[in-house]
Amino acid sequence: MFDGRRSVAEAGLSAQSMSLSGALPVYAQSAALCYRTSKGGPEILLVTTRRARRWIIPKGWLINGLTPSESAAREAWEEAGVLGPCGTDSLGRFAYVKNRPGKASALCLVDVFPLHVQRMVAHFPEAGERRRKWVSPQVASSKVSSPDLGALLAGFGLQRQ
Template structure:
């Protein structure tokens, strides 16, 4: 278990809310419409966005980009400003904790054939409306439904 997850679990045991970061990988279809990628969770196999714990020494958007590579096998340009936030209940060993998630948009430039969690997850490209229907978290579902093609400023990408 990563040190940041251990720290988060300690906070959760004290009743404090904890934080994660997430990426919504997106691309444009041949018609110029936005499509988003969802991945299945390892345990329940529900569709989710790639997400994880903050990483020591890395910004939230950099950590979200790393999670997208590990969980969804995608590389790309991540937007500077968060696209939004959502909260959900995370199952720990013997309790549920409330987690606040900061979401960043990741413009996919490359899909990897092999990636760290390829054997543990499935990935799917969907319209934002279809993705919103598959997502259990209401705030994330709303964020997906209202997703518009980002117009990054020249210095907005890393």
């Protein structure tokens, strides 16, 4: 269940996410906003989901023995094949409904940590299951389906200029 760091109401989420909070179990996850800087400004790395092939940022369940930011860095490696320093302060939070085969759906509250990509490799654990794409924060914002995540991505571009 939700880890209690903040209540669902204090998480700063959209009305749509809030309306689901009473109907579903709530779980915590962490994500890595993988970025690099280029002459044109910051770029964000998006990856596809394994089944639906939607664009997202690397995210997943918290890993026992790791901090949330360390869990985010591990997800970035497994899902995108990137390495670099991961910040320990969350940039923000987004929510989504996770449909779990054979289990009830759940509301996931995802804390997002910045990861400055210093190395990107071709061979990584989920390389055959995902695509990767570097885009501007504005394009990243328009490609993800979550309005909360889209706003966070667009805001990252403003913070870094």
